[in-house]
Amino acid sequence: MSEKPEIYTAGELIDLLKLRQGGMTLAAYAKEIGISTPMLSDIFRGSRSVGNEKVLDYLAPKGKQFTERKTWVLDKK
Numbered sequence: 001m002s003e004k005p006e007i008y009t010a011g012e013l014i015d016l017l018k019l020r021q022g023g024m025t026l027a028a029y030a031k032e033i034g035i036s037t038p039m040l041s042d043i044f045r046g047s048r049s050v051g052n053e054k055v056l057d058y059l060a061p062k063g064k065q066f067t068e069r070k071t072w073v074l075d076k077k
Contacts, residue, residue: 008066013050014043016059033058 008016021029030040034054042048043055050056056066 010046010050013055013059013066014046017050017055018044020059 024032026040026044027037030037033040035052039048039052043050043052051068060066
């Protein structure tokens with residue numbers, strides 16, 4: 001039987017990023033991830049997708065990777 005995937009929202013991934021930042025400056029943290037400071041700032045503000053390959057690689061535990069899946073939810077009108 002396969003493992004049930006762990007599902008994260010974009011907001012949860014941003015929260016993980018902020019948690020891992022610790023006391024680092026935005027510039028130092030962006031450099032550690034391998035992206036530009038403005039890109040990281042835009043991700044934190046929500047004006048850019050957290051789905052950047054370098055960001056997802058940085059957040060994923062060793063031996064795992066994040067993949068994006070689109071889902072549709074049927075709601076009442």
